[in-house]
Amino acid sequence: MTGTDVRTQAEDSGPSGYAAARLRLLTEGARSGPPRRAALAELTDDWLAGLFTAAAQDTAGVSLVAVGGYGRGELSPRSDLDLLLLHDGGDPGAVAALADRLWYPVWDLGLALDHSVRTPAEARKTAGEDLKVHLGLLDARHLAGDLGLTAGLRTAVLADWRNQAPRRLPELQALCVERADRQGELQYLLEPDLKEARGGLRDVTALRAVAASWLADAPREGLADARRSLLDVRDALHLATGRATDRLALQEQDQVAAGLGLLDADTLLRQVYEAARVISYASDVTWREVGRVLRSRAVRPRLRAMLSGGKPAPERSPLAEGVVEQDGEVVLARAARPERDPVLPLRAAAAAAQAGLPLSLHAVRRMAAIVRPLPTPWPAEAREQLVTLLGSGRPTVDVWEALEAEGLISRLLPDWERVRCRPQRNAVHVWTVDRHLIETAVRASELTRRVSRPDLLLVAALLHDIGKGWPGDHSVAGEIIAKDVAARIGFDRADVAVLSALVRHHLLLIETATRRDLDDPATVRSVAEAVGTQGTLELLHALTESDALATGPAAWSSWRGSLVADLVRRVSAVLAGDAPEEPEPAAPTAEQERLAIEAFRTGGPVLALRAQTEPVTGEEPAGGPEPLGVELLIAVPDQPAVLPAVAGVLAVHRLTVRTAELRTLRLPDDVRTGSSGSVLLLNWRVAAEYGSLPQAARLRADLVRALDGTLDIAGRLAERDAAYPRRRGWTAPPPRVTVAPAASHHATVIEVRAQDAPGLLHRIGTALEKAGVRVRSMHVSTLGSNAVDAFYVTTGVGAPLPGADAASLAQALEETLRG
Structure with a gap:
């Protein structure tokens, strides 16, 4: 079906015909990009003009005008229809009735509508008060009715814009800067807003407005292609989601890329970034030129005075061979x-x-x-x-x-x-x-x-x-x-x-x-x-x-x-030649010894929290040393499942583990009350995920319950994990567990790479406990949503694992995490 056939069907069948023709146009695989946007705008023009002609008893003194994106003919599949019913101030009742007969068919079809009813004077007054309204009117396009009324408004709006450019363009630039600060730069965002982010479609509209002021113009090379590219992506996004959205979310990028015939989501993002970079650079150059012109207008009277007094105005300052400064920019010297x-x-x-x-x-x-x-x-x-x-x-x-x-x-x-x-x-x-x-x-x-x-x-x-x-x-x-x-x-x-x-x-x-x-x-x-x-x-x-x-x-x-x-x-x-010595087991500190003795005497865990601060390099910061986290010392009578219990309790209390060291301390005979035994010392550095740290007494109470089995850590963590929002259409890459060869002479180093999640250390600790290995220390690193953790493990007698055992452990741990 040709474009003429589609329009004829829309005209013959009213709203239902327009809806069918619109649907057919959007689903035609061979038609996309600028041709489809133009055809959709033309189809909509014809339908609205038909509504207007059928509803208006007399078209003199009243007209229907497309403004904003619709005025530019940029109708994406889910774009709003920006419409202005312009009238000369005649019968208010007749104008209101006409508006109803225009707006309701649009709403009945479920189309988004941004509408207003104004006289030319009201439209100019509103534009003078609201910069966004003025920008929309710059793209006003006549659809139906009194053409002279529309032409008069366009002429007046453009004249107002040019006359007010020295005041309005700085306002527009401030609006662009504020929007960029809020939305970020399109050329770097993983989930960019194609319209609002810096380098997006709003900036192209701003550049058109600058050109309409006749004060400056944007670099044209590549700008039209960049704008068309972003519009094509937005079209595909609307069709993929069925929604009027400008946010290119991660879960939709593969589908949008396929809709555009691109290889993958990375190719799509790179195309978007390249377009945004062209627009951002054009914006920078244009606003710099606007500033230069406005400055020159401001200093022109003084410049004339200087010249009339015989004093030459400074023009160029040399910066390097063949390079000079002129009017706040670096340019080439005339002799370059x-x-x-x-x-x-x-x-x-x-x-x-x-x-x-x-x-x-x-x-x-x-x-x-x-x-x-x-x-x-x-x-x-x-x-x-x-x-x-x-x-x-x-x-x-x-x-x-x-x-x-x-x-x-x-x-x-x-x-x-x-x-x-x-x-x-x-x-x-x-x-x-x-x-x-x-x-x-x-x-x-x-x-x-x-x-x-x-x-x-x-x-x-x-x-x-x-x-x-x-x-x-x-x-x-x-x-x-x-x-x-x-x-x-x-x-x-x-x-x-x-x-x-x-x-x-x-x-x-x-x-x-x-x-x-x-x-x-x-x-x-x-x-x-x-x-x-x-x-x-x-x-x-x-x-x-x-x-x-x-x-x-x-x-x-x-x-x-x-x-x-x-x-x-x-x-x-x-x-420098000082070979590292094999470390001797460090003697416990006085505090560690005190905690160990108390843990053994009470038969339960003992905890102590202590802030760790230290300036990193150079002079101490003005506010004092920076916090490096909180040191958590735990002493527990030696027993099974201590590591998963402690890791689980910390996860329940939303504490992030940065490093952890574990050691066994045998107590002197004179404090053992005639019995034999040892105490596990755990030295962890932790930080609160958010908020303040929990009290040590609360941590101890939950640790006691975790060790005796009355606290269901796995259940608590599962509930919290279920409450986390899920990203639609996205699956985390599978975990990977490897053995780091020759990383240590004293232990086997197992490296775990997985999606960070509440209780991950608890699951790993439980798996290591079941495998019958001892954890000497662990080193936790979280990069965004990725956890990269290294565990130094030994046999029960403190030796590195044999090669085959280490490989089996890594495989079993990976299978556990995949499950």
Whole structure:
């Protein structure tokens, strides 16, 4: 059926015909994108015009007008119909009756309707008071009735907008900023709002409004394609969900991708991010131009006065060879020759970042069009300018994005293309891969005083995740890429080796510090062997902190920082020639001994809570040392199932376990009252999931009940787990349990990776108890929704498990967690 046939059916059959024609149009597989949106708008136009003609006795002095998105002809499957019934102030009763005959058929079909009834004067008055109304009227489009009435309103509204632009455009910019702060940046969100987030469809509407003011215009290249791409995604989202939603939720992304013929949800997100990046960059350039024009209008009278007095107005200030500042932007000098100067893009970018100024769009486009490629290896100046750009702090981000918008980054670093706009489906990460790399460089620029080779730190920060665009372990792939890139940009062989090692081992310190026993000499030796030199260790420490800080708030804390610093101190000693000694069992502290004696005498558990505080590095914070958590000391007469009982009680009280050590203490004969026995000492560091810590007395009471079997921990945790909201259409990846070979000489290290959930440690502890192994210590790490826990286990006599037994234990534990 052709578009004409669809419209004819709608006109012939009234509302039911329109509904059938609309449904057929939306289900036609061969018709999508702009053609379908235009056909849906045309179909709706014809139907509403028919309603208007049938309902209006006299069309003089009254008209039906589409505004907002409908006025632009952007009808997605579930879009609202934005309508204005415009009249000249005639018979109010007749106008009200006409409105009813128009609105009710729309409501009867279940279509969302945003409607108003106004005279032209009322419409202009409302627009003057409400910026959003004014924006909607800028797209007013005549549907039916008195065309002169509609044309007069359009002319007046546009004239008002242009006359009021110096006041209204700053209001519009403030509205965009407020919305971006509330909704976030579309190009980085895992569940973005296609309309409201920065770089979304609202920003495109704002750019159209700026263009309508005649004050400034947006860069047009790529903008129409980006807008069309987001509209296509929204269409597919409406069809997939059957709802008028702009939120691209995780559970709908695969279906939306399939509806658009894309490979998978990652391909969909990357397409969305690329479109959002174009729109965001266009917005930045446009609002900068608006500010420049408004400033020039404000200073023009003073400028005339200066010129009439014979004093020349300052125009350009030199920043670097071929680079000057003009009117708050970095532009090319008149004598610059981009076609003869391949280093110019990096020199201009470094100068802009150092000055904290934006790069002119015209300058970037001119360099992208005619600059020659850099030779291989790069000249020393190019490498130095790249390091300067990376070390300039926060301004680096905007300058880098300006280069990337015109394709200059991918020309300088071809491997960048694989990570550009690449999503990271991990709640810990707040950025795409490429933006995370730049954020890491920004964080590293704050730590350059801590290392002897800041240039290597900054380049390693830029490249540490470059392997995420390739299959397999991104650290292994990244090492190969970093070696090639480092040689290409002109580092010598020794520096190339250091950079590739930093990329290969950029997760080594944080993973070892949070998942391994630092008192075990094997742990420290393995890190020392991987790092090799003090200089590399120094760089790796700074890179680790920069990477974690750039990942997101959940990836770094004072506690993690203290563990990494402790590991670095121990590894540094080994690299200096002080081999770690085999640790002797530490004597119990006075407090531990007191708790153990009391536990043995009473026959029940004894607890003590103590806050742990320590400044991480440098001077103590102004508010005092940062909390590292709370130390929970527990002494329990040696008996079965202590670990799962304690882990379960802590989970019931919503306490997060960070580390745990377990040891057996045999008491002197003189306090054993003639009997034999021992006490388990558990030293745990915990933190409240939210709220304040429970009282030790309450923890002890529940632990007593857990040990004697009167507290149903599994039932309590199951009830809480059932109350957790479930994410529709999403299944957590299965758990994985492995044995870490040669991780310790004193125990077998079992590493568990699973979806974090209430009572996970309780389930693991129960499984280990059933397996008949003893847990010497455990090291808990939670990254977003993922738990990565390491358990140091031994046989009943304190020896590591035989290889076959360790493998069987790992398999049994994985099966338990899968169940």
